[in-house]
Amino acid sequence: MLWAGCTALGVVVGVLPLAADTARAGPVPTDSLGRTDPAHTDVLFVGAHPDDESSSLATFGQWQERRGLSTGVVTITRGEGGGNAVGTEEGAALGLIREGEERKAVRRAGIRNVFYLDKPDFWYTLSAPLTATVWNPSPQPPTDTLSRLVRLIRATTPREVVVMDPRPFHQHGGHQEAARLAVEAFRLAGDPTAFPGQITREKYPAWKPSRLLATNGGFPGPVGEKCGKYQAEDPHTGLPVIGVWTGTTARGHSGRTWAQIERDATREYATQGFASLPPTVETPRAKLPCEWFTVLADSRTPRTPATREQPGLRPLYADFRAWARRMRMPWLANDAQPAYPANPSTSVPAVAEAPVVDGVAGLGEYPGPALRLTHWEGARCADEKDCAADVRFSRQADDLYVFVRVADDIEGYALDAAADCKRHWRTDAVEIALDPQGRSDDTSTTFKTGILPFTKDGRGPCAERDADNRQGPASRTAPRLAVASAVTDPYKGYAVEVRIPLDGLPAPADPERLAVNVLLYDSDTADRTGQTRLAWSPFGSAQADPYVWGTLRLLGYASPPDQIVQPARIPQEAARSSDSTASVEQARRTGVPLAGGPRRPRREG
Incomplete structure (x- = not known):
């Protein structure tokens, strides 16, 4: 070598x-009695x-x-x-x-x-x-x-x-x-x-x-x-x-x-x-x-x-190229950074009155366009009834409002809101991800919430944070987050409505660079496994790659001057x-x- x-x-x-020939690495190690090293x-x-x-x-x-x-x-x-x-x-x-x-x-x-x-x-x-x-x-x-x-x-x-x-x-x-x-x-x-x-x-x-x-x-x-x-x-x-x-x-x-x-x-x-x-x-x-x-x-x-x-490598890819060079294997970095598609973008209108978070898009609450979520991973939706979704945004003062409408034909497993409101990708769920400055290289500096539109025993929606600056139940990690859902009866889908306080993000929101992705997880089984995933910006690991996320322009918004940058808290528990x-x-x-x-x-x- x-x-x-x-x-x-x-x-x-x-x-x-x-596999390698035995002689290439020398004899198999043995002890003083000639026994193979266990x-x-x-x-x-x-x-x-x-x-x-x-x-x-x-x-x-x-x-x-x-x-x-x-x-x-x-x-x-x-x-x-x-x-x-x-x-x-x-x-x-x-x-x-x-x-x-x-x-x-x-x-x-x-x-x-x-x-x-x-x-x-x-x-x-x-x-x-x-x-x-x-x-x-x-x-x-x-x-x-x-x-x-x-x-x-x-x-x-x-x-x-x-x-x-x-x-x-x-x-x-x-x-x-x-x-x-x-x-x-x-x-x-x-x-x-x-x-x-x-x-x-x-x-x-x-x-x-x-x-x-x-x-x-x-x-x-x-x-x-x-x-x-x-x-x-x-x-x-x-x-x-x-x-x-x-x-x-x-x-x-x-x-x-x-x-x-x-x-x-x-x-x-x-x-x-x-x-x-x-x-x-x-x-x-x-x-x-x-x-x-x-x-x-x-x-x-x-x-x-x-x-x-x-040329023009983003930080994560530049880091990999530097490592490959240190290992004297620079060719490993060939084509390492993909040709990222153009990021989607939209303007978020400000509304005079705050939307009521009730799972219903009231008149005038979301005057902006409905943005289509498209296939990202897993099985493709068979038709519009199988799975489909769109999202709308609006803003009132320091609060961002998000309304997601979902068409779905089969309810996934209803998790226990008290004991199991986590790992939302296992069943029907909506995820909203925000990168306040639009400059993150990983999600430790972002805000991500997963929302279950329905839970066990008819207890309604629950929300948690996962894979971001804080993790855990929203009641603890985002106490001012407000969530509501409306589930059709008979079941043909649901709507999720969320209020996200912008002054509670890990850093002040840049009104020209706020990066966002909205993702849908669709499960048609009761075994806590997902089948289909949709996203507003569906490329690569759309839930985990801030480089992919779209841009929200917050018209007329200025972040609070005293808002601080929060350091990430990442679990360290290991068996x-x-x-x-x-x-x-x-x-x-x-x-x-x-x-x-x-x-x-x-x-x-």
């Missing part, structure tokens, strides 16, 4: 074998949350079955910030449930060891820099997560490291940051000057894996058995891409394909709604796809792909490995300390 010499990183040309794994996957490995389990299962290659999984958080489709648990309690789901899922692919780093998971963000600050809060050093990953590579001595896609667009910031850290740990684990105490005090070896792969779920390769032999290059980076066919029949599994076994594993993630996936993979075997991996680095036949510079019986038993069995922490120095003699 060329990294050790601090020169350009090499990558291999062409299609590679499914911590050793041939392949190490690094993800951010439980279920991140789920789309690669068909590959890992085949590698073990056909080549005898073991896989271990590193999961940096336990997904405490995710949804819960089966209960009301959140935070650390949810994290421990998700650990149990992950351990059951990966065992179906023959994976025994999952190493958790006990880092906090918060909400869905597109920002790797924000994720890095949450994972390494003061007084921890900013390299704390990195040092733990380096230690785990040295402890588990893998030949291959598999990471997620580090590229920033339409990609969870946790996934990005996990991939960035794993790429850097791949480089540093073999350098004895990197975190030297792990070598001198803890007696880990400096270990250099032979190959680095990144999952490439968006690669448009062929399907069918031949996809595994398809010679391909990633269209953005020029790096080689390899495929592993999911239609291979698993041995000793009654003729089931690895695609079916992976589906069985994925359905273990009930909290994430994956149990609602069809139990049987209906795709004909001849049309089953490959799982694709980009070869980021290999110890053989190196070359350097071409680098294409993009601990010491509270997990499975993690404690694994640490005893493998000798790898909990949470990737340091081990006690070995006594001499």
Whole structure:
């Protein structure tokens, strides 16, 4: 590998074998009696949350079955910030449930060891820099997560490291940051000057894996058995891409394909709604796809792909390009920033009298145009009765009024307003997102509210804030927010009306740059999973990317001169490995300390 010499990183040309040859990373570590080190794994996957490995389990299962290659999984958080489709648990309690789901899922692919780093998971963000600050809060050093990953590579001595896609667009910031850290740990684990105490005090070896792969779920390769032999290059980076066919029949599994076994594993993630996936993979075997991996680095036949510079990068993309350059992999930033479409815009009329927040658009309350919400994600609406929505705005003094009218044919699950007014995307809901200055790079400096138009036992609407400057029930995080809804009987849809005090936003609202998106979540089931999403500005991760949001011009508005900028409050609660019986038993069995922490120095003699 060329990294050790601090020169350009090499990558291999062409299609590679499914996994590294044994000789490439030296002999498998053994103890004084010749027994294999119980911590050793041939392949190490690094993800951010439980279920991140789920789309690669068909590959890992085949590698073990056909080549005898073991896989271990590193999961940096336990997904405490995710949804819960089966209960009301959140935070650390949810994290421990998700650990149990992950351990059951990966065992179906023959994976025994999952190493958790006990880092906090918060909400869905597109920002790797924000994720890095949450994972390494003061007084921890900013390299704390990195040092733990380096230690785990040295402890588990893998030949291959598999990471997620580090590229920033339409990609969870946790996934990005996990991939960035794993790429850097791949480089540093073999350098004895990197975190030297792990070598001198803890007696880990400096270990250099032979190959680095990144999952490439968006690669448009062929399907069918031949996809595994398809010679391909990633269209953005020029790096080689390899495929592993999911239609291979698993041995000793009654003729089931690895695609079916992976589906069985994925359905273990009930909290994430994956149990609602069809139990049987209906795709004909001849049309089953490959799982694709980009070869980021290999110890053989190196070359350097071409680098294409993009001008005018926005801050998140400029940060990624700077990281790629530091890693001596500048080609990873090729085409990283997409061609964003023009942002929609509208003027918000001021009204003399404040609208009555009652779920009805009264005469003269919303004199502006009705703005259409269009398809963003999920299944498209079958027709206007299936799902459709528009939004209107008006302003009176320091209050912004929003009226959303929704056509819908089937009521989603009615959540409990008292115990479960959160994670609104699980059922029918409206989300309103505002970036006061129109300059945010992530949603920690924005105001976002999710509104359930109906709740359990006919208790009416409820509102919460999620993935923004504050999170939690609106009664606590936005006490002056007013919400009302009107649900048709018989059910044909609903309307939501909201008053948002502009002087309660995280920063003063710029009357020329206030950025807004309005989103609709449509669910036609009772299993707390959504099917269709609409948005006023429907591009990429429309709920999480302020670069996408439209602009509201507040005619005649001036923000209060004494309004302050509020610092973000982001959850730091994380489940601990010491509270997990499975993690404690694994640490005893493998000798790898909990949470990737340091081990006690070995006594001499």
